[in-house]
Amino acid sequence: MRMMLKKKVVVLTGAGISAESGLQTFRGLDGLWEGYKVEDVASPEGFRLDPQMVLEFYNQRRSACIAAKPNEAHLALVDLESKYEVNIITQNIDDLHERAGSKRILHLHGEIRKARSTLYPEDVYPIDGCVLNIGDRCPRGTQLRPHVVWFGEPVPNMNKAYVLTQDADILIVIGTSLQVYPAANLIHEIKSTCRTYVVDPSADSLRLKEDVLIMAEKATVALPKLVKDLMN
Numbered sequence: 512m513r514m515m516l517k518k519k520v521v522v523l524t525g526a527g528i529s530a531e532s533g534l535q536t537f538r539g540l541d542g543l544w545e546g547y548k549v550e551d552v553a554s555p556e557g558f559r560l561d562p563q564m565v566l567e568f569y570n571q572r573r574s575a576c577i578a579a580k581p582n583e584a585h586l587a588l589v590d591l592e593s594k595y596e597v598n599i600i601t602q603n604i605d606d607l608h609e610r611a612g613s614k615r616i617l618h619l620h621g622e623i624r625k626a627r628s629t630l631y632p633e634d635v636y637p638i639d640g641c642v643l644n645i646g647d648r649c650p651r652g653t654q655l656r657p658h659v660v661w662f663g664e665p666v667p668n669m670n671k672a673y674v675l676t677q678d679a680d681i682l683i684v685i686g687t688s689l690q691v692y693p694a695a696n697l698i699h700e701i702k703s704t705c706r707t708y709v710v711d712p713s714a715d716s717l718r719l720k721e722d723v724l725i726m727a728e729k730a731t732v733a734l735p736k737l738v739k740d741l742m743n
């Protein structure tokens with residue numbers, strides 16, 4: 512008997528894959544960082560200075576996430592699993608890959624629908640509904656904060672992401688400006704035989720290596736086509 516091993520696909524996603532589900536990206540004219548200062552709402556210092564404002568910022572992100580639905584791009588990635596071993600590494604804090612039905616998802620920057628203790632980072636809890644407030648405490652009595660990685664904080668899942676990427680036969684990068692590290696390092700971790708696709712309407716401005724296959728289109732347009740090709 513001989514077992515055929517599935518080829519390994521790693522998918523690195525960023526805010527662009529959820530843009531067509533109605534969630535704002537971070538950079539660019541309509542980006543979240545045009546309306547907020549990163550250091551105010553996405554840093555430990557910002558939380559120390561004005562915790563209520565930071566919680567409100569993430570409460571808004573959480574309601575938008577709950578109202579959003581997975582789009583054709585999230586759904587197409589699920590179809591790939593019938594032929595490939597697919598691992599999704601996402602910088603997104605939304606749960607649209609989970610709700611689309613993808614099986615293996617690694618969140619690099621945390622998960623908006625979860626909270627964690629401000630004192631014990633390992634203590635993570637699901638949030639019931641949209642709102643996390645000052646005074647919401649973990650069972651050990653500490654204030655809860657959003658379970659997201661802020662600028663200046665370590666990215667605990669990065670080593671797992673490196674290991675997955677180094678083993679990939681195909682890497683698909685979707686909707687990320689590749690401006691935030693260490694996540695942006697992942698595209699340099701692939702083995703020499705790995706084929707890389709980049710799906711992003713602005714891909715031409717990303718300064719990619721020559722052998723990268725670029726699909727400069729919106730994710731919901733490119734992904735169903737790419738998945739169909741990879742299934743044949």
Ligand code: APR
Nearest residue numbers: 525526527530536537538602686687688691711713729730
């Ligand atoms: N389909 C595909 N890509 C799109 C679409 C779309 N419909 N719309 C926009 N994009 C692309 C943009 O061209 C851009 O290159 O998505 C990318 C979004 O880039 P950013 O806003 O920088 O988001 P991202 O790369 O995910 O940001 C990384 O920055 O602030 C932090 O923690 C936050 O995880 C986030 C990290």
